[in-house]
Amino acid sequence: MEEKLIRIGITQGDINGIGYEIILKTFSDPRIFEMCTPILYGSPKLAAYYNKILESSELQPAETHSVTDTQRLVSGKLNIFRCIDDSLFVEPGKQTQEGGKAAFMSLEAAVNDLQKGTIDVLLTAPINKKTIQGANFDFPGHTEYLENRFGGKSLMILLNDSLRVSLVTGHIPLSKVSESISKQLVIEKINIFNQSLIQDFAIPRPRIAVLALNPHAGDNGFIGDEEEKIITPAIIEVGKHGIQCFGPYAADGFFGARTYLQFDGVLAMYHDQGLAPFKTIADDDGVNFTAGLPILRTSPAHGTAFNIAGKNLANESSFRHALYLLCDVYRNRKNHATATANPLVKQYFDRGRDDVKLDLTKED
DSSP states (O other): OOOOOEEEEEEOOOTTTTHHHHHHHHTTSGGGGGTEEEEEEEOHHHHHHHHHHGGGSSSOOOOEEEESOTTSOOTTSEEEEEOSOTTOOOOTTOOOHHHHHHHHHHHHHHHHHHHHTSSSEEEEOOOOTTTTOBTTBOSSSHHHHHHHHHOSOOEEEEEOSSOEEEESSOSSOGGGHHHHOOHHHHHHHHHHHHHHHHHTTOOSSOEEEEEOSSGGGGTTTTSOSHIIIIIHHHHHHHHTTTOEEEEEEOHHHHHHTTGGGGOSEEEESSHHHHHHHHHHHHTTOOEEEEESSSSOEEEESSOOOGGGTTTTOOOOHHHHHHHHHHHHHHHHHHHHHHHHSSOOOOEEEOTTOTTOEEETTSOO
16 A cells, blocks of 8 residues: 655745745755645745746746645645735845734644644744744744644754754743753653654664753862752653763863764753754754654754845755655654554563562552
8 A cells, every 4th residue: 555645734934034945946856746745834926926036046946736725735746725815015035024924824824734634744934033923922933832732842853964952941041041940851851852762763772962051061060060950960860760861061072072973862951052063063954853742843943044035045955854854753753653552561470480470560
């Protein structure tokens, strides 16, 4: 029986950014349609507008198909479901309230279909975190919004072929990082990270490195005591439950010596501690993956890039890798669910007495 193509819902992001350009460039390669059936939540008119801008390049225009019912998708084309007003004024490179409103309408439509099961996974184009704010969107970004809609505890993972970085704290001011970190929070993030590496990335026994908060890992409490009081106890605690977790490592030496190559994942304490070195290492191939939720979502590891919007200069590599990752993780998660369903009951028979049977699934 032929495997059904994964239905990927794609949000348009900010219409004045590079979202449409990287989407259309990705699907200008017809081979992409052999691995998925994509549906873009946006506007056929805007797609035509940005396709016109790309005509001067050597790329073939992406073949599109307008749909009015997201349950009737066409294979081999970029399906476009109109969820915004076609008369909306587009101004490439400018931050506008209209652009933010359109970005939210696209996101909401895609998430609604994801909840209904019309699409299998979600790929989000970049938004402007300021202009998208409104009565129905009061979140720092996609990750927090999706956690609110679907439940669960989310974890942002930035990755490429050689590095996976996740964060204990996300989009908060640097001045609030120290007070936000607790032993329980670090344990929670390690557990989510470990589970995602197992079920989403098919790594049976992940090795996780944990970064220190302070320079030189606190120098035995001389520069800071979060390592001794919070981070190290958290590492010890998860180790008791079989998680391979190491650290805390001073961030500068850890990345400078390329120690990250020895691990399957790296847990950073705050946003720039993990993402600054990651984006330097990953260049254009980085992907943002949201772990810990019942749904799957990726996005390119860059922003709206207003400075080059509408100029046919955007590199679609990160978006394309985000699409590839969705397909891989979707299959990995399905395979993991199948492999772990109805596990055999662990039993031990005392060889000294044939009539004694111990059930090792029970707690002591």
